[in-house]
Amino acid sequence: MPLVDLKDMLRHARAKGFAVGAYDAVDSNFVAAIIEGAEAARAPVIVSFAESHFAHYDFPALVAAAESHAKRARVPVALFLDHGASRESAVEAIRLGVNGVMVDASHLPFDENVAATRSVVGMAHGVGVPVEGELGYVPGVEGVDAERHPGEIRLTSPREAALYVDATGVDFLAVSVGTVHGRLRGEPRLDLDRLAAIAVTVGVPLVIHGGTGLTDEQLRSLVARGVAKINYYTALSDLAAAAASNALADVETGYAAAIDAVRAAVADEVARTCEVFGAAGRADETLAVCRSWRNVEHVILFNWSDEVGDRAAEFEAEGRERLSRLPGVREATVGAAIHADAPYQRAWLIRLASAAAEAAYMKDPAHLDYANRVFRPHAADRIKGDFLRD
Numbered sequence: 001m002p003l004v005d006l007k008d009m010l011r012h013a014r015a016k017g018f019a020v021g022a023y024d025a026v027d028s029n030f031v032a033a034i035i036e037g038a039e040a041a042r043a044p045v046i047v048s049f050a051e052s053h054f055a056h057y058d059f060p061a062l063v064a065a066a067e068s069h070a071k072r073a074r075v076p077v078a079l080f081l082d083h084g085a086s087r088e089s090a091v092e093a094i095r096l097g098v099n100g101v102m103v104d105a106s107h108l109p110f111d112e113n114v115a116a117t118r119s120v121v122g123m124a125h126g127v128g129v130p131v132e133g134e135l136g137y138v139p140g141v142e143g144v145d146a147e148r149h150p151g152e153i154r155l156t157s158p159r160e161a162a163l164y165v166d167a168t169g170v171d172f173l174a175v176s177v178g179t180v181h182g183r184l185r186g187e188p189r190l191d192l193d194r195l196a197a198i199a200v201t202v203g204v205p206l207v208i209h210g211g212t213g214l215t216d217e218q219l220r221s222l223v224a225r226g227v228a229k230i231n232y233y234t235a236l237s238d239l240a241a242a243a244a245s246n247a248l249a250d251v252e253t254g255y256a257a258a259i260d261a262v263r264a265a266v267a268d269e270v271a272r273t274c275e276v277f278g279a280a281g282r283a284d285e286t287l288a289v290c291r292s293w294r295n296v297e298h299v300i301l302f303n304w305s306d307e308v309g310d311r312a313a314e315f316e317a318e319g320r321e322r323l324s325r326l327p328g329v330r331e332a333t334v335g336a337a338i339h340a341d342a343p344y345q346r347a348w349l350i351r352l353a354s355a356a357a358e359a360a361y362m363k364d365p366a367h368l369d370y371a372n373r374v375f376r377p378h379a380a381d382r383i384k385g386d387f388l389r390d
């Protein structure tokens with residue numbers, strides 16, 4: 001099954017009254033386990049990458065691995081930047097292959113949160129990528145990740161939630177109704193009336209951060225009140241650590257046994273929570289209503305004019321440098337013909353995140369500046385085309 005459009009996936013979940021699990025991956029074994037667990041439950045799934053975890057792994061390499069797993073998955077998958085810190089983080093994550101982003105400005109005052117989120121929404125929507133914003137504040141309490149979310153809980157106000165969604169244009173709203181990131185001290189107390197009031201004022205799918213530590217009953221009661229995405233990590237981390245430490249107790253068992261044990265433990269918990277969230281058994285119907293997420297190859301076959309001479313390398317370097325930084329561009333590179341008698345000796349090979357990204361790229365002022373100043377005047381001999389990738 002292909003990667004799918006996350007907005008379609010979560011709108012369907014909200015309409016049908018279930019939630020999709022968004023599980024943070026911290027290595028490629030987690031990615032495999034998350035997808036395996038979802039496949040076992042026949043559930044759509046989101047593989048997330050939390051920016052606060054980037055110190056632990058090579059983000060470009062891990063997203064590439066996740067993209068490869070997702071394309072071979074037997075359930076619909078979306079790849080997501082969790083707790084993105086800035087517009088630049090979102091641009092970079094889209095370049096690397098995610099198809100949904102969160103901008104987390106929830107620690108800022110309302111107006112600043114709106115401004116920071118809007119700037120990401122403007123960029124991301126331009127290239128077809130949906131955005132999650134957060135209003136209210138979900139802190140960490142103790143244990144894994146707690147120190148990354150310092151401070152006190154601030155619950156989301158239903159009135160502000162509606163204003164925030166209108167002012168920012170976010171596609172999904174993360175709300176604070178009593179959950180915390182990481183392990184819980186004591187019993188979680190959820191403000192379900194508040195959640196229900198938010199769901200009445202806000203039409204977009206709602207998101208819960210801090211899924212770990214809630215009882216199955218509490219998780220179900222969140223889903224029943226409009227939550228369509230539940231972020232879940234610390235429990236997976238704890239189960240993985242326990243499985244690894246058991247397997248490694250006897251050194252002679254070997255490291256590969258720990259990898260297998262971790263994958264099995266994480267996959268089981270993913271499958272179990274997909275059941276609790278109501279996502280189990282929903283893979284086929286979800287796939288049927290989701291657009292598939294497909295990159296576009298923008299290809300220009302060309303020859304530099306004779307007068308360009310040695311400047312060709314410099315012209316191409318400038319293009320590579322400038323074009324590959326534009327939002328929605330996954331790669332901008334030049335290919336050289338391998339046959340000397342080919343009618344075109346050079347090719348711009350520009351991979352874009354989506355058809356929307358292609359449209360944005362064609363209008364982008366930096367692209368037009370390069371095209372009109374450097375490329376077109378010196379490469380009159382050219383043909384081009386745009387192709388959807390499988």
Ligand code: 13P
Pocket residue numbers: 024050082083145180181182183208209210211212231232233234235
């Ligand atoms: P937990 O680690 O508490 O499950 O929360 C995960 C999360 O909200 C990631 O964004």
